[in-house]
Amino acid sequence: MxxxxxxxxxxxxxxxxxxxxxxxxxxxxxxxxxxxxxxxxxxxxxxxxxxxxxxxxxxxxxxxxxxxxxxxxxxxxxxxxxxxxxxxxxxxxxxxxxxxxxxxxxxxxxxxxxxxxxxxxxxxxxxxxxxxxxxxxxxxxxxxxxxxxxxxxxxxxxxxxxxxxxxxxxxxxxxxxxxxxxxxxxxxxxxxxxxxxxxTGTAGPPRDGELMTSTTVPNPDPTTVIADIRRRAAAGTLPLTVQILQLLGASMETEARLAAAEATFPGITHLTDEKPAALAVFRAERRNIPYGTFTTREAARTFAEARLVRRRTLPAGVTTGWVPDSGDEDACEDLVMFGPGPDDEGTTSIRITVLPVRVDFDPDDEG
Incomplete structure (x- = not known):
């Protein structure tokens, strides 16, 4: 295969x-x-x-x-x-x-x-x-x-x-x-x-036992319903109707727009009325002097590593790596040099700081 x-x-x-x-x-x-x-x-x-x-x-x-x-x-x-x-x-x-x-x-x-x-x-x-x-x-x-x-x-x-x-x-x-x-x-x-x-095909009206809808499952997950319709349409087991074509056409348009928004600002599509998503930006800095702020950790790392290479030439046998403050997913991290000896380790003074972005206002948080 x-x-x-x-x-x-x-x-x-x-x-x-x-x-x-x-x-x-x-x-x-x-x-x-x-x-x-x-x-x-x-x-x-x-x-x-x-x-x-x-x-x-x-x-x-x-x-x-x-x-x-x-x-x-x-x-x-x-x-x-x-x-x-x-x-x-x-x-x-x-x-x-x-x-x-x-x-x-x-x-x-x-x-x-x-x-x-x-x-x-x-x-x-x-x-x-x-x-x-x-x-x-x-x-x-x-x-x-x-x-x-x-x-x-x-x-x-x-x-x-x-x-x-x-x-x-x-x-x-x-x-x-x-x-x-x-x-x-x-x-x-x-x-x-x-x-x-x-x-991608679209599906027709629900039939008993075929689609998870409000008539068969209380408060169905819309994502699950859409996926079920698409799967059965691809299998050719459901006829096409105006309503379902319009539904899936709208869902495809919404998915495209959400994907574009998520690519621009990761996490923005996960906001809910019940509990705002925890959003953050990543600041690359050296000795607390900001280099730049980015919406992804990968972009901040790439930028910081490029600045290091422009600022100094690494000795032969020396490599770099990111060392987080903790095992937390949102931990800050330092760019560290390793080598040339097996136990050699040095600092670059370059750090990525994770800054939370507030998506709502809570008066209790004010001092």
């Missing part, structure tokens, strides 16, 4: 981290489409394109190398799945264009060909995008929704894409081009037998 690790390989990380221009990002995306590298920013690590994309790889790779960095695409499709649900999708592609001249040519081409077109820029008023797929006549998938900087960074995360390359992406136009008709294209990609199409 082939095992896929949940993170990009070291070789792929080096390639993506070395990218500094928009063209670099587009070239790496083309190489991923062609199978030359295994991971692509914005996609699950170590997974290639979906089966329905395989007939389009040549065209998509060429588009990337010509200046249209593609983010998602689909062929036209019009047929029922194994469960009898009618899936309709129109051929469409969405992505980014940084060069104004290339953008103008693409817009002119789309208009002359009679294709639907949507162009958005950072700072534009929110646009929900255009519907590109339907299930049983109901809107299901949209391309071209206005993406914010935090949403873009969540997909093109800093662990893989550096700030310089990301800035070129964030400033680029967000372009979506789609056929006007919901019909099968020259490269149809029917869903595999025995399972639903690649996009």
């Amino acid at each position: 082939k095992i896929r690790l949940p993170w990009p390989s070291r070789a792929d990380r080096r390639l993506w981290r070395a990218a500094t221009t928009f063209s670099d990002l587009a070239e790496l995306t083309a190489r991923w489409l062609e199978g030359d590298i295994r991971s692509c920013a914005g996609n699950v690590p170590n997974y290639g394109p979906d089966d329905e994309t395989l007939p389009l790889i040549g065209c998509l790779a060429a588009a990337n190398r010509a200046g249209f960095l593609t983010d998602d695409s689909q062929p036209g499709y019009d047929a029922a799945d194994y469960a009898g649900n009618l899936w309709e999708q129109r051929a469409a592609v969405t992505g980014f264009v940084a060069d104004p001249e290339i953008l103008t040519r693409l817009v002119d081409f789309a208009e002359q060909a009679g294709l639907d077109l949507l162009v958005r820029f950072q700072g534009d008023e929110f646009h929900p995008g255009m519907v590109v797929s339907r299930v049983n006549g109901l809107d299901y998938t949209r391309y071209g929704r206005t993406l914010t900087i935090p949403e873009l960074r969540h997909s093109w995360h800093s662990g893989l894409v550096g700030d310089t390359a990301f800035d070129t992406l964030a400033r680029a136009a967000q372009l979506t081009i789609a056929d006007t008709a919901f019909e099968t294209s020259d490269c149809p990609a029917p869903p595999p037998e025995g399972r639903a199409p690649p996009r």
Whole structure:
């Protein structure tokens, strides 16, 4: 059995981290489409394109190398799945264009060909995008929704894409081009037998013994209900209805927004009316002089270690490590030098201090 690790390989990380221009990002995306590298920013690590994309790889790779960095695409499709649900999708592609001249040519081409077109820029008023797929006549998938900087960074995360390359992406136009008709294209990609199409399905009305709802379980956990609906929809045991499609569509949108918020400030999505979550920031400092404050311990560590390297050259055989004050998860910690001897240990005077962030006001806490 082939095992896929949940993170990009070291070789792929080096390639993506070395990218500094928009063209670099587009070239790496083309190489991923062609199978030359295994991971692509914005996609699950170590997974290639979906089966329905395989007939389009040549065209998509060429588009990337010509200046249209593609983010998602689909062929036209019009047929029922194994469960009898009618899936309709129109051929469409969405992505980014940084060069104004290339953008103008693409817009002119789309208009002359009679294709639907949507162009958005950072700072534009929110646009929900255009519907590109339907299930049983109901809107299901949209391309071209206005993406914010935090949403873009969540997909093109800093662990893989550096700030310089990301800035070129964030400033680029967000372009979506789609056929006007919901019909099968020259490269149809029917869903595999025995399972639903690649996009997450949705489920129909509850039937006795099938869904955990308020009629079967007192005060059910909404997360559990949603997961149960998704599981049974994927298995093809539930029909689709307007209400359930709307419910899961709203839940997917909410999950995306929560993920973006959590990536920006870890812990912010765990606030409750009953008991506010314990939030904290991490301050890197030296001799009580602040270097910077960060929302994650990892970021504070990376910054502090970089400052140490710039400030002094470590002797041969000397390594560094973080030593916490205690075993507490929120303990402060010191950056310590070890070596070159087995018992040698020295201080760097660099420390990470954990600072709690108050999310409510309690008069009893005031002196």
